[in-house]
Amino acid sequence: RDAHRDALSMLRSAPASSLARPTPRRVSPGARSNVRAPTRASAAASTAAMTTTTRTIWRVNKTGAISGLERVDGDALAPPGPGEIRVKVKAIGLNFADVFSVLGLYGATPDCPFVPGLECCGVVEAIGEPDPHLPEGTIVPTVAVGDSVMVVTRFGAYATAVNAPLHQCRPLPSGWTHEQGAAFLVQGLTAFYALRALGDVKKGQTVLVHSAAGGCGLFGLGICKAVGATPVATVGSQTKVSAVLERFPDMDPDTIIVRDRRRFREQVAAGCVAAGSADGACDVVMDAVMGDFFEG
Known part of the structure; x- marks a missing residue:
């Protein structure tokens, strides 16, 4: 779409x-x-x-x-x-x-x-x-x-x-x-459409935000915080962790994941637990990269 x-x-x-x-x-x-x-x-x-x-x-x-x-x-x-x-x-x-x-x-x-x-x-x-x-x-x-x-x-x-x-x-x-x-x-409308119109993100939910240091990702983190959801961010490098924390200094560093394909499942589970998810799962995923994969 x-x-x-x-x-x-x-x-x-x-x-x-x-x-x-x-x-x-x-x-x-x-x-x-x-x-x-x-x-x-x-x-x-x-x-x-x-x-x-x-x-x-x-x-x-x-x-x-x-x-x-x-x-x-x-x-x-x-x-x-x-x-x-x-x-x-x-x-x-x-x-x-x-x-x-x-x-x-x-x-x-x-x-x-x-x-x-x-x-x-x-x-x-x-x-x-x-x-x-x-x-x-x-x-x-x-x-x-x-x-x-x-x-x-x-x-x-x-x-x-x-x-x-x-x-x-x-x-x-x-x-x-x-x-x-x-x-x-x-960027703001794209993130808003993804999280609110499609994802219907609510207070208390855990939200996995991919590419969180990019424009849509940073807006996504802000929208989550505005509605009372807890975001878990994925980024590609330690430098981008710093970029996320610069924008959101109160964000728990344990909820910011530097992607490692060899153990990504474990990373996400640990990040969700740090965000307050009892079972290490998330409620909504915002992915601005893998559209072709999800659309089949």
């Missing part, structure tokens, strides 16, 4: 604000078009920006090598359509999926030519008309021109400006940099 697509569908019905600290500004649930009425200044700015503009993009003309990625100046960007906002991009997220898409190894990649990039963060430049066709229950955040927002683009983020569906945006939490906002959504 396309986890990125499924995570986007979750974003329509539930904000990921519980994953972030500090807490993002509240969005208005259940509204189809609850864009805040702009001030006179922001209305003028929005009207001025509601024209076709030009931008710089990074475009993939042919997949298979990084050399297929080229910079294009003067690309035309139409005004935002119904339900969209225009965002001046300040930072983009760089994910493995972006690299795979450029190399032609990501199944969800659009046909060439395309602009890669699944997430970005920037400043609202213009707001389109409300979209009357959004599904019931879609959360539409309250924004105005000049606000900083985090954006899930589903390709297209490698640009100096983007048009994005407003319901796929969230206000940047107070105190966060644009770089932090750009690095949050894809």
Whole structure:
């Protein structure tokens, strides 16, 4: 399954604000078009920006090598359509999926030519008309021109400006940099979708998190702690143990496993016991690597 697509569908019905600290500004649930009425200044700015503009993009003309990625100046960007906002991009997220898409190894990649990039963060430049066709229950955040927002683009983020569906945006939490906002959504939503939508992780459970020092893994550990579950982490080296403990200094080192294939079963059992599991078993496993194996 396309986890990125499924995570986007979750974003329509539930904000990921519980994953972030500090807490993002509240969005208005259940509204189809609850864009805040702009001030006179922001209305003028929005009207001025509601024209076709030009931008710089990074475009993939042919997949298979990084050399297929080229910079294009003067690309035309139409005004935002119904339900969209225009965002001046300040930072983009760089994910493995972006690299795979450029190399032609990501199944969800659009046909060439395309602009890669699944997430970005920037400043609202213009707001389109409300979209009357959004599904019931879609959360539409309250924004105005000049606000900083985090954006899930589903390709297209490698640009100096983007048009994005407003319901796929969230206000940047107070105190966060644009770089932090750009690095949050894809990895955070993927981990949230895995553990909450699929795994239904609950308080008191023991959760085995593979590749715990990576982006999704670190978010997975944080989600477990947020809901009151106890994570057991697997990593590939002692250096990555230090990375996990740097992020979660209160985590029991005995629950962080440096993988050894010769005794991995025993390692997991010992880690689960250290996490409080009486029988050395876990309730949920989060594995972001072995998708092909589990899908058969």
